[in-house]
Amino acid sequence: MRENGMSSPLNGLQILTWFLFPYFLIGYICLVFLPLLPNLSYNLPLGIAILLTALTAVYNGYRACTLNPIDPLLKENLEAVPQIRSVGGAGKKFCWVCQVHVSDNSQHCRFCDKCVHEFDHHCAWLNTCVGSKNYKQFFKCVTLVFTFTFLELVGFTILIVRWFIEGTDSSIRSEVKSLYGGTDGLTFITITIVYYVILFVTVTMIAQLFFFHVNLKRLGISTYDYIIKEARENQKRQRERAEKGKKMREEKVRIEDGE
Ligand SMILES: [Zn+2]
Ligand SMILES: [Zn+2]
Structure with a gap:
């Protein structure tokens, strides 16, 4: 039985997140914050907002990963002597894998x-289950990751738009030149655009996850309930299609017999 997301075995996606946060922060500092350094009026508040939301996202992700979402009744029953376990206490449901009564x-x-x-649901990125104990932290983490990546997208958009609109007279180009050398900044802007595309895809994916959970909250159901509901509706649709097909075939046979 795994206690939380840090219990073995760790997984690849979880390890990837440890690198993604520094990647997004260092990338923003090098490609947006430093080249826009003279424009402190908007660059500094944006940079501080990104740093704070990113750090709070990491904190909430860490909390969601390390809290144990175990069923308290299961824990209680596992700690009890085997004779009491079989009685089951308040739980009516019996888990055949855990071999005890659970909530x-x-x-x-x-x-x-x-x-x-x-x-x-079981979150592969956190390598742990999300339940009543850690859902709040999980949702905060998703919201904050969405916020900080979206703010980064705003910063990147400002830089790229200014780069092309202001042309060779742009203060950004001279800032890039003094930071990284080179003459025309072509390498810089190519790397920045590639980074921007990756960031855009990331923000789109996180936005989907964020709005999916906002919708679940509105409906008052969990991801598990949603999946079960979808599967049932799918089965119902398939049954209806099969029945319709059967009726049509029977009708066809009746017409053919009549002829
Ligand atoms: Zn179980
Ligand atoms: Zn799990």
Whole structure:
């Protein structure tokens, strides 16, 4: 049974996040913050906002990863003597994997090998389950990652637009030249645009996740409930299609027999 996201085995996506945060921060500092350094009126507040939201996102991600979302009844039953375990206490639901009674709104996660209270989903990026215990931190983390990457996108857009509109007279070009050398800044702007495209894709993906969870909150359901609801509706649609097809075939046979 895994305790939290830091319990073994660690996974590749989780390790990737450790590099993604420095990548996004260092990239922004080198490609936007420093070249826009003379424009402190908007560059500094934007830079501070990005740094603070990024650090708070890391903190909430760390909390969501290290809290244990285990079902409290499962924990209680596991700590009890085996004779009491089988009685099950208040839980009506029995988990055949954990071999104890658990809370009614718990689900067993095969990756974490435990029942999770108010199970939402197993998050591969955090390498842990998200349930009642850590959903708040998870949602804050998603919101803050969306905010800080979106703010970075704003900074990049300002730089790229100014670079092309102001042309060779741009103060950004002279700033880049003094920072990184070179004559025309072609390498700089190429790297910046590639970075911008990657950032844009990242922001789009995070925005989808953010608005998906905002919608779940509005509906008052979990990711797990949503997946189950979708699967049931799919099954219903398939059944209806099959019944419709069957009726049409029967109708066809009746017409052919009549002829
Ligand atoms: Zn279980
Ligand atoms: Zn899990």
